[in-house]
Amino acid sequence: MPAVEAQLARFRAAHTQVLGVSVDSVHCHANWAKDLGGISFPLLADFNPKGAVARAYGAYLEQAGITDRATVIIDSGGVVRHASSVTPAGQRDISQLAALCEEIDRASASPKEPFAEPPGVADGAVLYVKSRCGFSRATLLAMDNLHLAGRVQVTNITEDAAAKEALVRVAGKETAPCLVLGGKPMHESKDIIRTLVEATSPL
């Protein structure tokens, strides 16, 4: 997956959205992705019912009860143009797959739109978090997966009394997580993550 993240620009230039799919939960995905150094393209939870999408694509190994390490490339008209497996123990060659996506993109006459340059997070954004808080942790995982460390200032109000005072001044209460953008506070972790995703990695 890090090899894909490193070559995302190449896939985007070929009008190709990359999607990772396994039976793991979104929480497992988010933690793993952070450990990989941040993954900004979607990792999908094929979770309930387990492996249903893999089955629909014939990529579920019924006997072993696991998803195969399979690759399917679909053109923008919805037609499968490539399907292969390297077996669960194998490893994909991402450069080769990028070249294949470029070839399929050139050959396909279906309509495509270029990936627009994302707007980015406005300067001066501050994310207030607190310790031992699952919602704060979720926002921090998203920050890492979107490579926003250093671009959005993060302060922990549990550890920093001055930060807590600053939060109360701007938001009127000491509830965290809180993202302050353009002087306006946002409290729901789902809204915070959606805002960061839309600014940096829209679909």
Add this chain to the structure above:
Amino acid sequence: MIAIEDKAPDFALQDHLGRTVSLGQLLGRRNVMLLFYPLDWTPT
């Protein structure tokens, strides 16, 4: 495994960034590459 020239089955799944991602929302403007894999914490 699905065959070349088949119509890709639609799906809608949650991602690790809080989104619902469907094939239908992407088709018509994007090609899509699906990377199936057995489990998190395994290689690419």
